[in-house]
Amino acid sequence: MKANFSYVGIRVKDLDRSIDFYTKLLGMDVKRRSKIKETKGEIAELQSGDRRFTLELNYYETDSPYDTPYVVGEGLDHLAFDVEDLVEAIEEAKSAGYRVVLELKTEKSRWAYVEDPNGIWIELQ
Amino acid sequence: MKANFSYVGIRVKDLDRSIDFYTKLLGMDVKRRSKIKETKGEIAELQSGDRRFTLELNYYETDSPYDTPYVVGEGLDHLAFDVEDLVEAIEEAKSAGYRVVLELKTEKSRWAYVEDPNGIWIELQ
Numbered sequence: 001m002k003a004n005f006s007y008v009g010i011r012v013k014d015l016d017r018s019i020d021f022y023t024k025l026l027g028m029d030v031k032r033r034s035k036i037k038e039t040k041g042e043i044a045e046l047q048s049g050d051r052r053f054t055l056e057l058n059y060y061e062t063d064s065p066y067d068t069p070y071v072v073g074e075g076l077d078h079l080a081f082d083v084e085d086l087v088e089a090i091e092e093a094k095s096a097g098y099r100v101v102l103e104l105k106t107e108k109s110r111w112a113y114v115e116d117p118n119g120i121w122i123e124l125q
Numbered sequence: 126m127k128a129n130f131s132y133v134g135i136r137v138k139d140l141d142r143s144i145d146f147y148t149k150l151l152g153m154d155v156k157r158r159s160k161i162k163e164t165k166g167e168i169a170e171l172q173s174g175d176r177r178f179t180l181e182l183n184y185y186e187t188d189s190p191y192d193t194p195y196v197v198g199e200g201l202d203h204l205a206f207d208v209e210d211l212v213e214a215i216e217e218a219k220s221a222g223y224r225v226v227l228e229l230k231t232e233k234s235r236w237a238y239v240e241d242p243n244g245i246w247i248e249l250q
Binding site: 004051075 | 130153
C-alpha cells in the first residue's frame with residue numbers, strides 16, 4: 001500500500017517529567033498537548049531540529065483500560081538524537097540527574113545512551 | 126542542549142520478515158542494510174513518503190549479548206503511518222496475514238492498529 005511514516009508514539013509513566021526530559025534536556029518543542037476522552041489518556045506532540053518529525057508522548061490515567069503495567073520492553077530499541085558536542089551532552093545529562101547507561105567508541109565514531117524517565121534508551125550521537 | 130531527533134530504532138526478532146512487512150505491506154524503501162560487528166547485530170534503515178524519517182530495524186544474532194528475551198513492552202506505544210484509503214489498507218493487511226488488533230472510529234476520524242511481525246502496534250490513519 002501507499003503509506004507515509006508519520007510519527008512515533010512512546011508511552012510515558014509521568015507526562016510532565018517526560019516533557020521536562022525531552023524539552024529541557026533535549027531541546028524539543030511541545031507542539032500540542034491534549035486529552036483523549038476515548039482512551040482516558042493525554043498526549044503531547046514534540047518536535048525538534050530540521051526534520052520536524054513528531055515524537056508523541058502517550059500517557060494513560062490510572063483508571064484508563066490502557067494503563068497496563070509498564071515494562072519498557074524490547075520493541076523500542078532506542079530513539080536517536082544528533083548533538084553538537086557529545087562530551088558536553090553527556091555531562092549535561094548527568095548533571096540533570098539522568099543515567100548514562102552505555103558509552104561506545106569505535107575508530108570512526110562515538111556515541112552514548114541515556115535513559116529517559118521511563119527507562120527508554122536515548123542514543124546521543 | 127541543542128539536539129535533533131534523527132531516527133527511531135525498533136528491535137526485530139526476524140530481520141527478513143520485518144523488512145517484508147515494512148516494505149511489501151507499508152511500501153517503505155530499504156536505504157541501507159549492514160552488519161554491526163561490535164554488537165553482533167544487523168540493521169536495516171527504512172524510509173517512506175515525503176518525510177523520509179528513518180525507521181531502523183535492529184536485529185541481534187543469537188550469540189549477541191544484546192539478544193535478550195524479546196518482550197514488546199510498553200515503551201513503544203505505536204508507529205503511525207498515513208494511508209490513502211484506510212478500508213483498503215485494513216483489507217490488504219488482513220490478506221497478507223497480519224492481525225488487525227483494534228479499529229477505532231469517532232465522529233471526526235477513523236483509524237486502526239495492525240501488529241507487525243514482532244507484535245509492535247502500527248497505527249494506520
